[in-house]
Amino acid sequence: MRVSRYFMPVLKEDPAEAEIVSHRLMLRTGMIQQAAAGIYNWLPLGFRVLRKVERICREEMERAGAIEILMPTIQPASWWKESGRYEAYGKEMLRIRDRHDREMLYGPTNEENVVDIFRRHVKSYRQLPLNLFHIQWKFRDEIRPRFGVMRGREFLMKDAYSFDYDYEGARRSYETMFVAYLRTFRRMGLVAIPMLAESGPIGGSMSHEFQILAATGESVVYYDAAFEELDLTGEEVDVARLTSLYAAVEERHDPARCPVPPERLKKARGIEVGHIFYFGTKYSAPMGATVMGPDGREVPVEMGSYGIGVSRLVGAIIEAHHDEKGIVWPESVAPFRVALIGLRLDDADCRRMAEELYERMCAAGLEVLYDDTDERPGAKFATMELIGIPWQVVVGPRGARQGTVELRRRRTGESAELSPESVLARLTA
């Protein structure tokens, strides 16, 4: 992509309304633009990151055996009356009437919806286990939306729903998601700490929330240092050990009863980005989602639900990965992998070298953002550092004479003078 043809409304000054670093950087880099309180437009740069985060969620869900569907944003109120949540949910739910005066709502979550799908098609324990997920926009009319996309009213969520015949099966499904979540966040360059949590309005009896570590996080968390070096690579992961490791938010942490020896107990700040629940038959029973067991008896299905705040993650990743110059994207979610910075493009040699390298990068399938404008060098460097692309390749008169370009890492600042060939080789390796 050429900067001269791209839409990337970068701001030189901090917008007045943004307090926390991720919100400020998302506005300054032109990733998002506010539409109303807690509701945002995703501009090209932000949308690219959002899609990458979404893709990692999708891949890890599929790896864990979940199957993707897409449920609507608008739901009939009748489902929620069946489950009993229509009255219980309160003002956070956006209620709508259509032209026939039918009661509808903009979905804050999809338990009822997925149960309706399930109950119409699944009748036997032989069809289980089943895990259906989707990645869809939610609306919760928060009392106080804030911090940009970190607590929006409209937000993108990955939500999965597991169905099992019995408790043992439901527990296995829960544990599978537990591991999938750790893998998901790790792939985004985050350290996630799962902790036992209150179940809240989703209901149920077992629940973990996943907090990712960031110095600017909202809550204080205590955790076993073992979380920082978990081995999640193999297919067989010791789930029992993972779920037994200690972690707690400050409010629930009791130093006197903490099982972790002081030298292994860590204290940090965290941001909640995911939450998993086991809730048994809370929805299946009232909504009549039952299956026939091997004994010929019909029983309500055992369920769990598993949410990840996809749009919130974009903000959370920035909270965890930035410096005084701007964002420092982990490679897995960076909007572009390489920033090609052309200096002195009015000079024929520089121009030819930059254009040639750009063509070759594109041909090699690299995601490259090529600054082909005639801005001053300082402005180009500052912008690329602000938007945080992991690799910078600088083509300028200094190297052009001996046929080299500069390769730089955004994260460390380390740089090397290399031939265009070896830069290509390094980036495509």
Add this chain to the structure above:
RNA sequence: CGGGGCGUAGCGCAGUCUGGUAGCGCAUCUGCUUUGGGUGCAGAGGGUCGGCGGUUCGAAUCCGCCCGCCCCGACCA
């Protein structure tokens, strides 16, 4: 919802207390200049001062009502 703050050009702000018909920086456009860390000079365009109503000869400024946004608190992916 309680508490605090803000709304003036695309962005950041001054002007409001003490009423006299709107200004600065950045950005934008034109020309020249400069080119490895947000160049310099000259010129130009751009504003129903959030909205409605009131007071006044006269309102960005005073009064009333409304709308929107941000921050703190209780709640959430």
